[in-house]
Amino acid sequence: MNEPAIDTTDLAKTYAGVRAVSGINLKVPRGSIYGFLGRNGAGKTTTIKMLLGLTRPTAGSACVLGMDARGGHIAILQRTAFVSEKKTLYPSMTPSELVRFSRGFYPTWSDSAVEKYARLFEIPMKQRFEKLSNGNQTKVWLLLALCQGADLMILDEPTSALDPITVDQLMHVLAEDALDRGCTIFFSSHQLEEVERIAEYAGFIDHGELLMEARLDDIKNEFRLITAAGSSLPAQTSPQILSVDVEENFYRYVVTRDAEGFAAELSRNGATVASIATLGLREIFLQLVRKEQ
Amino acid sequence: MYFWKCWRETRVSFYIFLFIAVTLAALLWKIMDSTMSELPAKQLFALAWVILVFASSALAGLAALSFGATGISEEFAHKTAVFLLTKPRSIRYFVWTAWAANAVQFLTLTVSMMLVGASILSWRYHAPLTGRLLLAFVPGLILTSLIFGMTYLLGVLHKNGRDGFLSSLGVVILFPIVCLALEHFWQIHLPSPADMYPFGMSELMSHPELASTLPPFWPLVSWSLAALACPFIAQLVLERTEVQ
Numbered sequence: 001m002n003e004p005a006i007d008t009t010d011l012a013k014t015y016a017g018v019r020a021v022s023g024i025n026l027k028v029p030r031g032s033i034y035g036f037l038g039r040n041g042a043g044k045t046t047t048i049k050m051l052l053g054l055t056r057p058t059a060g061s062a063c064v065l066g067m068d069a070r071g072g073h074i075a076i077l078q079r080t081a082f083v084s085e086k087k088t089l090y091p092s093m094t095p096s097e098l099v100r101f102s103r104g105f106y107p108t109w110s111d112s113a114v115e116k117y118a119r120l121f122e123i124p125m126k127q128r129f130e131k132l133s134n135g136n137q138t139k140v141w142l143l144l145a146l147c148q149g150a151d152l153m154i155l156d157e158p159t160s161a162l163d164p165i166t167v168d169q170l171m172h173v174l175a176e177d178a179l180d181r182g183c184t185i186f187f188s189s190h191q192l193e194e195v196e197r198i199a200e201y202a203g204f205i206d207h208g209e210l211l212m213e214a215r216l217d218d219i220k221n222e223f224r225l226i227t228a229a230g231s232s233l234p235a236q237t238s239p240q241i242l243s244v245d246v247e248e249n250f251y252r253y254v255v256t257r258d259a260e261g262f263a264a265e266l267s268r269n270g271a272t273v274a275s276i277a278t279l280g281l282r283e284i285f286l287q288l289v290r291k292e293q
Numbered sequence: 294m295y296f297w298k299c300w301r302e303t304r305v306s307f308y309i310f311l312f313i314a315v316t317l318a319a320l321l322w323k324i325m326d327s328t329m330s331e332l333p334a335k336q337l338f339a340l341a342w343v344i345l346v347f348a349s350s351a352l353a354g355l356a357a358l359s360f361g362a363t364g365i366s367e368e369f370a371h372k373t374a375v376f377l378l379t380k381p382r383s384i385r386y387f388v389w390t391a392w393a394a395n396a397v398q399f400l401t402l403t404v405s406m407m408l409v410g411a412s413i414l415s416w417r418y419h420a421p422l423t424g425r426l427l428l429a430f431v432p433g434l435i436l437t438s439l440i441f442g443m444t445y446l447l448g449v450l451h452k453n454g455r456d457g458f459l460s461s462l463g464v465v466i467l468f469p470i471v472c473l474a475l476e477h478f479w480q481i482h483l484p485s486p487a488d489m490y491p492f493g494m495s496e497l498m499s500h501p502e503l504a505s506t507l508p509p510f511w512p513l514v515s516w517s518l519a520a521l522a523c524p525f526i527a528q529l530v531l532e533r534t535e536v537q
Binding site for chain 2: 103
């Protein structure tokens with residue numbers, strides 16, 4: 001039971017010579033909330049499709065809930081809820097009919113959850129899907145995923161088109177209800193603030209490559225912003241210095257590992273260290289992507 | 294679940310075809326009664342039988358195109374394939390369930406149209422319904438099943454039911470022309486569903502009593518197998534397809 005909910009080994013996908021995903025190694029611990037972060041086109045959706053067996057990897061392998069994603073994808077889907085990036089469903093069906101359609105596929109389906117979440121998200125259950133607003137269409141996808149009683153929820157941009165109140169409700173539901181059941185939540189987003197609110201682990205993907213994967217607290221502890229004043233201070237990036245912004249005699253360094261040691265080094269070189277601050281997830285992500293570019 | 298969804302999406306077509314069938318039957322009855330009443334009853338029955346066989350086949354052909362064009366191909370056209378194919382069932386299940394749901398409607402429509410038409414004619418002209426007479430419907434039934442299967446397969450290949458419909462319609466129109474041209478100019482005989490019919494329509498119209506002639510066995514079997522091969526091929530194609 002200690003094996004990861006998602007475990008990929010050198011998972012790669014190439015479309016017509018273009019690398020969409022380049023040998024990524026994801027480890028998503030069971031019972032955790034994992035934010036999979038990246039820009040549009042970074043490879044998040046392609047990775048998710050490989051996990052769900054919708055797309056075949058060009059190389060590497062993926063294990064989901066202990067089962068091989070290629071051979072055991074039906075067993076995986078039995079225990080996995082999914083919200084797609086494109087929130088298209090049968091246009092002529094009402095949410096009630098979509099519930100009726102989906103219910104039969106899952107032995108762990110919960111009708112009481114349907115009532116609960118339909119009420120919470122204020123979904124018009126008798127209105128045709130095509131007549132619903134984009135936000136309500138997203139809510140229907142979430143409703144169907146939440147009621148499955150799944151062991152793993154894979155949510156691809158789950159908050160797109162949602163208003164801030166619903167985003168708040170969703171985050172609460174994911175952090176409380178789903179985790180209480182021992183469900184693992186793997187969600188992709190480029191809304192970093194949302195991830196920061198609820199995720200325990202995060203992985204950054206860009207241009208198909210996994211830039212970093214760790215516990216969110218560890219990621220935050222890894223990076224520091226050091227502001228120093230002085231002359232002739234280092235102005236080049238290095239493995240330790242992710243970025244340097246220089247304005248006259250003021251230097252702003254984003255550094256990894258041993259920020260205190262680096263600040264002491266600056267002081268020894270005659271600099272005045274004004275502050276050593278932590279960075280938000282957004283800044284860390286931007287720094288990592290810029291470094292990669 | 295998926296069967297119900299397929300039925301839900303095609304039931305309007307089913308009712309429309311049912312309405313057309315009833316209307317056509319009533320019209321045919323009226324025309325036959327008013328224009329050919331001077332013919333002897335036996336000859337009139339045979340002629341009405343030939344017309345019924347061809348009219349029901351023609352309508353069934355349209356139904357085959359219509360029902361064949363719906364199903365799993367539309368999941369790709371409407372971008373719902375990601376939702377459907379992340380349900381814990383195999384591609385085989387979805388391909389065959391959609392095929393079966395549409396086939397049940399198409400065959401119900403076709404067989405009931407043929408049987409009800411035959412029963413009415415039998416009752417109207419006091420002629421017994423023999424097995425040999427009913428066998429006259431079989432080539433039409435197999436031909437339209439082939440059109441249904443082909444439309445279904447072409448829809449899957451195009452990942453769009455409408456394109457499948459148009460391609461299939463193109464094949465239905467062009468294939469006989471190609472066969473005739475090859476036969477006429479180069480004396481090459483292509484295997485064709487027409488081989489299931491022992492006589493052409495013109496021969497039957499002038500000698501309607503030929504309608505009770507048994508259709509040839511092997512063409513019936515081989516074209517039935519071809520009709521059944523279509524969903525198999527559709528399944529193989531989709532199992533190798535990646536959902537974008």
